[in-house]
Amino acid sequence: MRTLVIAEQVAGQLTAGTLSAITAAVELGLETDLLVIGGQDAVAAAEQAAFIQGVHRTLLAQGAVFEKILPENVQPLISSVVAEGYTHVLADASSLGRSVLPRVAASLDVGMLSDVSKIVSVDTFQRPIYAGNAIATFQSLDPVKLLTIRSSAFAQAATQQNRGDVTVVDGGKIATNVRFVAEQLTISERPELSSARVVVSGGRGMQSKENFAFVERVADKLGGAVGASRAAVDSGFAPNDLQVGQTGKIVAPELYIAVGISGAIQHLAGMSGSKVIVAINQDAEAPIAQVADYMLVADLFEALPALEKAL
Amino acid sequence: MKVLVAVKRAIDPNVKVRVKTDGSDVDLNGVKMSLNPFCEIAVEEAIRLKEKGVVSEVVVVSVGTSAAQEQLRTALALGADRALLVETSSLLEPLNVAKYLSKVIDRERPQLILFGKQAIDQENNQTGQMVAQLIGSGQATYASAISYADGNWLVEREVDGGSQTVELSVPAVVTCDLRLNEPRYASLPNIMKAKKKPLEILAADSLGASVKEHTRLLEVASPPVRKAGIKVGSVSELVEKLKNVSGVI
Numbered sequence: 001m002r003t004l005v006i007a008e009q010v011a012g013q014l015t016a017g018t019l020s021a022i023t024a025a026v027e028l029g030l031e032t033d034l035l036v037i038g039g040q041d042a043v044a045a046a047e048q049a050a051f052i053q054g055v056h057r058t059l060l061a062q063g064a065v066f067e068k069i070l071p072e073n074v075q076p077l078i079s080s081v082v083a084e085g086y087t088h089v090l091a092d093a094s095s096l097g098r099s100v101l102p103r104v105a106a107s108l109d110v111g112m113l114s115d116v117s118k119i120v121s122v123d124t125f126q127r128p129i130y131a132g133n134a135i136a137t138f139q140s141l142d143p144v145k146l147l148t149i150r151s152s153a154f155a156q157a158a159t160q161q162n163r164g165d166v167t168v169v170d171g172g173k174i175a176t177n178v179r180f181v182a183e184q185l186t187i188s189e190r191p192e193l194s195s196a197r198v199v200v201s202g203g204r205g206m207q208s209k210e211n212f213a214f215v216e217r218v219a220d221k222l223g224g225a226v227g228a229s230r231a232a233v234d235s236g237f238a239p240n241d242l243q244v245g246q247t248g249k250i251v252a253p254e255l256y257i258a259v260g261i262s263g264a265i266q267h268l269a270g271m272s273g274s275k276v277i278v279a280i281n282q283d284a285e286a287p288i289a290q291v292a293d294y295m296l297v298a299d300l301f302e303a304l305p306a307l308e309k310a311l
Numbered sequence: 312m313k314v315l316v317a318v319k320r321a322i323d324p325n326v327k328v329r330v331k332t333d334g335s336d337v338d339l340n341g342v343k344m345s346l347n348p349f350c351e352i353a354v355e356e357a358i359r360l361k362e363k364g365v366v367s368e369v370v371v372v373s374v375g376t377s378a379a380q381e382q383l384r385t386a387l388a389l390g391a392d393r394a395l396l397v398e399t400s401s402l403l404e405p406l407n408v409a410k411y412l413s414k415v416i417d418r419e420r421p422q423l424i425l426f427g428k429q430a431i432d433q434e435n436n437q438t439g440q441m442v443a444q445l446i447g448s449g450q451a452t453y454a455s456a457i458s459y460a461d462g463n464w465l466v467e468r469e470v471d472g473g474s475q476t477v478e479l480s481v482p483a484v485v486t487c488d489l490r491l492n493e494p495r496y497a498s499l500p501n502i503m504k505a506k507k508k509p510l511e512i513l514a515a516d517s518l519g520a521s522v523k524e525h526t527r528l529l530e531v532a533s534p535p536v537r538k539a540g541i542k543v544g545s546v547s548e549l550v551e552k553l554k555n556v557s558g559v560i
Contacts, residue, residue: 070477071440072449095470099452102405102440111406111525114435124529129433130328134337137530177480178449181465185473194471198559222560230489240455240490241472246431247489255559265327272537276557278549284542293540293557296549306546311560 001122003032004082005055006091006100012044016195017092019052019156021149025090026054026157027119035059035081035169037074039067050164052157058166065172068183069096072175075103080171082108082144088122093148101146110142115250117153131246131269151194152252152273186241191225193242198224199253199271201244204231205260205282205300212237214304215259221311227251227271229261245270260300263288280304312366312459314357315421317412317439318350318386319403320379321432330533337531346382349427351389353487355494356457357425358390365459366423368392372415374408376400380510387505388497394508395419399515401522403433409441410520415513416446421482423464428453428486436486443484451477453488 003025008015014036025032034055036046039062046060061077082089082104089104091097093115105112118126120137125147129136193199200219202212212226219226228238230245244251246269256274261267263279263286271277272291279292280303289295296303322328323343331338346354357369371386372395373379383394397411416424426439436452443450451466455474458465464483467476469490479485497505515522543549553560 075444095453098436099440099450102437103444103450105437106406106409106441106444109406111404112435112437113526114437128534129531130322130337131431131434132534133328134330135532135534136528137532139527139529140525141527142525175449177447177483178451179478181476181478183470183473183475234490240469246434247428255553255557266324272534276553276559277537277540278553289540291537291540293537294549294552295540295542296546297542298546303546307550310546310550 001030001087002085003028003030003088003090004086005032005034006078006089006097007034007036007045007049008092008094008096009036009038009042009045012041014045014048015092015094016156016192017094017151020151020154021090021092022052022054022157023154024116024119024149025088028088028122030088030122031056033057033059035061035078037061037066037069037077039064042066046166050166051159053160054157055164057164059169060166061169061171063172065174068180070175070178070180071100071103072178073172074100075107076173077171078104079107081169087144089144089146091148092151097148101148105146108144110144110146111140112146113138113140114148115150116147117150131265132272150250152250156195186239190219191223193225193227193244194249194251196225196253198222198255199227199244199251200224200257200259201227201229201261202232202237202259203229203261204235206232206237209237211301214301217308218257218304218311221308222255229267230264258288259304261288262286263291312422313368313370313419314360314366314423314425315416315419316353316357316369316371316386316391316425318354318371318373318382319347319427319430320344320373320375320382321347321430324348324431330531334530334532336528344378346385347427347430349429349487351494352489352491353425353427354386354389354391355492356487359492360457361390370395370419370421372397372412374399374403374411374515383510384505385497387508387510388502389495390501392508394510396510396512397515397518398512404525405435405437406441406525407522409438409445410522411515411518412442413445414518414520416442424482424484426484426486428488439484439486446482448482448484449479450484451479452486454485455488455490457485457491
């Protein structure tokens with residue numbers, strides 16, 4: 001039995017979620033290879049991969065066709081690499097992983113388990129269902145097990161001194177049924193939301209887009225990422241890629257500070273795995289109080305500047 | 312043009328699910344069921360495309376027990392033209408559902424197939440992508456805007472760190488995200504009219520799809536409960552606790 005982890009890289013750097021998926025793969029106890037896909041910058045990512053603990057061999061698929069990664073283009077490559085004898089295929093449950101892996105599953109005629117939060121054995125896995133209100137244990141009956149990994153549930157794999165092998169692989173083709181048109185990526189100096197050590201999130205209580213600056217300043221003081229509740233995103237206070245919750249990002253930082261967030265089920269599903277939760281809210285009865293380690297009932301616009309100053 | 316919308320009957324989003332005491336599954340006995348919220352967005356989008364004159368027919372399809380007729384009637388009341396139910400009492404594994412839907416697509420030949428990005432019960436987020444693979448179509452997951460121009464579907468989609476636009480040839484598979492639209496409510500006259508719209512029932516076994524068990528549910532447990540926290544009286548007390556008790560700053 002062998003495991004293949006599908007890596008994701010941005011500008012030559014493996015994503016934090018990829019490093020978590022490697023940790024999950026290592027827990028399977030099988031030989032683990034990493035498949036790095038991309039354009040020019042994939043070479044640097046493969047070099048980084050060669051020094052990661054637990055990675056036996058790095059496979060590099062580099063070419064112009066992978067400059068912009070589309071599921072339709074990479075599925076044939078992944079399916080053909082898997083057919084070389086892999087029994088387990090893991091990817092981060094990122095928007096890319098969730099888009100690609102089901103196509104690979106269908107092409108191999110096997111099922112798939114999404115958002116795995118715990119490896120029980122080589123064929124048994126846990127994953128949250130119903131917005132995290134239940135944890136299901138599934139056994140996979142297929143010869144090849146496909147899993148996307150909930151990155152917040154696994155630590156990031158560490159690096160080592162010894163360089164592993166890097167092997168070049170071919171494959172992938174330009175699909176005719178889809179064409180990349182454009183992308184708008186948010187440029188931020190702050191750490192990535194899903195892997196940040198500290199997250200400060202604002203909710204409807206922030207009242208306006210301008211007021212979100214109060215949240216940002218506290219986040220910057222702590223070197224943290226900024227998040228938002230769905231209500232804040234829907235009200236236009238924050239961009240949608242900052243949404244924390246069942247339908248947004250799942251986070252589990254050391255410290256999560258929820259400001260003006262009431263704590264709807266769907267928000268709690270995205271952050272209740274955090275180590276320490278602080279809620280700052282005007283309403284002492286808000287449901288967020290049920291998961292908070294520390295609840296501060298206060299006016300947000302007095303508490304946030306005071307907090308910024310005290311840090 | 313025809314759009315096919317695949318919908319799922321799922322627990323109502325306002326209900327908090329409970330785990331059965333024997334740990335075999337969640338307890339859905341007597342629990343309110345609804346159209347999965349993301350599927351509702353997909354239905355709304357199809358109806359808007361019809362209202363704009365982009366498509367001429369909206370067909371909704373579900374895979375499940377006969378109880379799913381209730382959700383198909385809801386979609387008809389929202390404005391879909393007709394409905395299909397692939398009736399099965401087996402567990403709804405994504406690949407099996409995708410295979411049934413592929414057979415329906417063979418028969419219906421739609422130019423656009425819409426899905427919710429995921430169902431809020433099992434949260435698999437797989438079926439749309441699997442259907443796209445099975446029928447050889449391009450896909451756009453997490454759609455936040457859909458338009459049709461020059462024979463192609465142009466879809467803006469939400470991705471990690473921003474948004475992306477892709478162009479898909481026909482037929483295309485698109486899965487719908489939260490910000491695509493805000494679904495309407497069905498009016499009483501439309502609910503009455505929906506009762507007379509065609510709803511065809513197909514026995515799953517009659518479709519010739521090769522389905523089997525891929526995953527087996529062994530156990531369902533409640534998540535660990537967080538221990539009760541404390542109220543702090545001031546910002547300085549909060550900072551003191553975070554520094555000296557929790558050690559996180």
